[in-house]
Amino acid sequence: MFQWLLQCQAPRLPKAGETIHGHRFFTGFGGKGANQCIQAAKLGARTAMVGKVGKDFFGDSYIQNFKDNGVNTACVFQAPDVATGAASIVVNDAGENAIVIVAGANLLLGAAELQASLPALSRTTVLLCQLEIRPECSLQALRTARQHNVKTIFNPAPAVPDLDPDFYTLSDVLCCNESEAELLTGSPVATVEDARRASGELLGRGCGAVLLTMGAQGCVVLEAKGAATHHVPAPAVTAVDTTGAGDSFLGALAFYMAHYPALPLEEMARRANHIAGVSVQAVGTQASYPSRTDLPAELF
Numbered sequence: 316m317f318q319w320l321l322q323c324q325a326p327r328l329p330k331a332g333e334t335i336h337g338h339r340f341f342t343g344f345g346g347k348g349a350n351q352c353i354q355a356a357k358l359g360a361r362t363a364m365v366g367k368v369g370k371d372f373f374g375d376s377y378i379q380n381f382k383d384n385g386v387n388t389a390c391v392f393q394a395p396d397v398a399t400g401a402a403s404i405v406v407n408d409a410g411e412n413a414i415v416i417v418a419g420a421n422l423l424l425g426a427a428e429l430q431a432s433l434p435a436l437s438r439t440t441v442l443l444c445q446l447e448i449r450p451e452c453s454l455q456a457l458r459t460a461r462q463h464n465v466k467t468i469f470n471p472a473p474a475v476p477d478l479d480p481d482f483y484t485l486s487d488v489l490c491c492n493e494s495e496a497e498l499l500t501g502s503p504v505a506t507v508e509d510a511r512r513a514s515g516e517l518l519g520r521g522c523g524a525v526l527l528t529m530g531a532q533g534c535v536v537l538e539a540k541g542a543a544t545h546h547v548p549a550p551a552v553t554a555v556d557t558t559g560a561g562d563s564f565l566g567a568l569a570f571y572m573a574h575y576p577a578l579p580l581e582e583m584a585r586r587a588n589h590i591a592g593v594s595v596q597a598v599g600t601q602a603s604y605p606s607r608t609d610l611p612a613e614l615f
Contacts (some may be wrong), residue, residue: 316346316347316348316349316364316367316400316421316445316447316448317346317348317349317366317368317374317377317399317400317401317421318344318345318346318349318365318400318401318402318416318421318447319342319344319345319373319376319399319400319401319402320327320343320344320345320401320402320404320600321340321342321343321379321401321402321403321404321417322340322341322342322343322403322404322405322406322599322600323337323339323340323342323404323405323406323611324337324338324339324340324405324406324408324556324598325338325405325406325407325408325572326407326408327338327407327408327414327445328405328407328411328412329389329405331593337405339598341599342600343599343600343601343602344376344377344380344437344600344601345401345404345558345600345603346366346402346421346560347364347401347445347447347470347472347562347603348364348366348443348445348447348448348519348563349364349366349377349381349601350559350562350563350566350600350601350604351443351445351470351562351565351566351569352364352372352386352443352566353381353384353386353566353601353604354405354562354563354565354566354567354570354590354601354604355443355566355567355569355570355573356384356385356386357566357604357605357606357607357608358566358567358570358575358590358610359568359570359574359606359607360570360573362385362387362388362593363385363386363387363388363389363390363435363439364381364386364388364390364391365390365391365424365428365429365432365436365456366390366391366392366421366424366448367391367392367393367394367420367421367423367424367428367448368391368392368393368399368400368420369393369395369397369398369399369419369420370393370394370396370441371398371399373398373399373401374393374420374602375378376427377391377399377580378391378393378574379452379469380583380601381393384601387435389435389546390428390431390435390464391434392424392431393420394420394423396501397419397420397423398417398420399419399420400416400417400418400420400421400447401416401417401419401433402414402416402417402456403415403416403417403433404558406556406557406558406598409554409587410554410555410556410557410607411547411557412556412558413482414555415492416447416473418440418447418448421447421448422448422449423447423543424448424449424452425452425545426452426455427430427483429452429455429456429480431460433459436456436459436460436463436465437459437463437465438463439460439465440465440466440572440573441467441468441569441572441573442456442457442465442466442467442468443467443468443469443470443535443565443566444456444457444467444468444469444470444533445469445470445471445472446470446471446472446473446474446475447472447473450478450479450482450514451585452484453469454479454481454482455483457469457481457482457486458481458485461484461485466487466488466572466573466576467485467486467487467488468486468488468489468490468568468569468572469485469486469489469490470490470491470561470565471483471489471495471499472491472492472561473495474491474495474497474498474499475498476499476501476570478499480520480521480539480607481519482523483517483520483522484520485505486521486522487522487523488522488524488525488526488568488572488580489517489522489523489524489525489526489528489611490525490526490528490564490565490568491517491525491526491527491528492527492528492529492530493505493509493510493527493528493529496510496513496517496527497513499513499517499615500513500516500517504529504582506525507529507532507546510527510529510532510534510535511535511537511544511546513527514527514535514536514544515537515544516540516601518537518539519607522539523538523539524536524537524538524539524580525537526568526580526584528561529549530560531549531554531614533546533547533548533549533588534546534547534549534584535547536580536581536584536587538580547581547584547585547588548588549559549588549592550588550589550590550592552592552593553594553596554596555595555596555597556595556597556598556599556603557595557597558599558600559599559600559601559603559604560591560593560595561591562600563587563590563591563594563603563604564587564590564591565587566588566604567586567587567590567591568583568584570585571583571587583586586614589610589614590610590614593605593609593610
């Protein structure tokens with residue numbers, strides 16, 4: 316959920332065993348849950364983060380970064396003997412990326428921290444969970460949310476093929492990308508028609524809705540209460556860096572579910588597509604995320 320990013324840009328992604336020259340290097344803040352939280356906050360949502368960092372320079376810096384972005388950090392805990400999570404990223408000139416993550420302190424988040432976070436979890440409007448912490452911890456957070464009538468979004472990333480079935484039944488919206496859907500269903504997801512089939516299979520496992528993102532191809536939306544699968548195209552943009560685009564989409568989706576609950580899910584997805592499309596036109600992850608003032612008024 317928290318990762319200190321070490322990112323370099325190179326003409327192409329290196330092959331196995333190959334050393335190539337890059338042309339830019341920088342550090343920053345990342346991690347799926349943290350990215351999603353920051354994007355929602357930049358759009359105007361009141362956000363709180365539940366997670367764990369190391370008691371080190373990176374952890375201290377990350378907590379300050381949250382505060383700088385208006386995120387409540389009362390439920391961000393620090394571990395004294397484990398490093399803050401980190402990610403190493405290579406981005407090529409086409410905007411594609413390859414990422415290696417080391418979870419670090421993220422894996423120490425457990426029942427004690429969730430219990431301490433119960434007042435925040437029980438009062439929230441939307442809970443967004445991922446799998447960069449121990450799965451049982453995310454599952455318990457989703458159960459707690461359901462007990463308190465909190466809307467849930469589950470992002471099964473990084474995906475695992477043997478996902479606990481309760482993740483599906485506890486998800487008001489399950490949102491995944493093509494590779495995650497492929498791992499979860501065992502079938503290739505390369506086309507919109509593939510995405511329609513995969514969404515149907517995932518919905519059948521008990522979700523309230525499935526939202527399957529496909530990058531430049533947009534996304535597919537399927538709800539249990541609706542009969543049709545909707546394809547929502549993405550705006551045509553020139554991508555500079557796609558790192559964190561899916562997290563931008565999810566943060567925007569959580570914002571719309573919290574602030575505009577009467578909007579159809581298909582319309583929320585269309586607006587979230589637009590916001591994610593803006594994010595890929597700049598370098599970096601959280602630094603590329605647009606604020607409300609950067610976006611057209613019709614999105615709000």
